[in-house]
Amino acid sequence: MGGNRDKDEEDDGVVIHYARGRFSKSTNEYVYYYPKGIRWGCKKCGACCRDASHRPRRILLLPADIDRLEKAGEKEFSVEIRGEDPFVAEIRKNRDACIYLTPKGCRVYPHRALLCKTYPFWIERDGNIFEIMVDTRCLGIGHGGELDEGFYRDLLMQALEQRGL
8 A cells, every 4th residue: 555556556457546645634635546537326226225146235333423323313223343444343234234224225324334434435544545346246336427536635524524634
């Protein structure tokens, strides 16, 4: 990660080009690498709420996610986990899907977990260097407008805020 990200990377046969961005927040300077040239628009298919054919999905929760869901009146929605710092729990499933997935979509959409808000993107961290990854199997990839650096900066800032950084 980090300094080696000026190169391209292949993800399931899709070549992803990365660009570098930076911003300051409080007293910290952050560097981040983000996928360049990605077009994406949510198709509201719910596939991200179910296990994928190639692996089970895990919706990991930050303490802020748990607080938000509890304040919304939700109970018994998570299972505690260890060794996944900064995540402390994961959402329970009903068979192969998130317990909040209904035929009409997410029942707790305004209160959903950070990982749900940011999918098909996720963030990996090494100190103050962040790498924004993309799941190219998401059905919304290739649809919608091309995402710019501002989109990824906002995504990262939202994640930092949720983590209290």
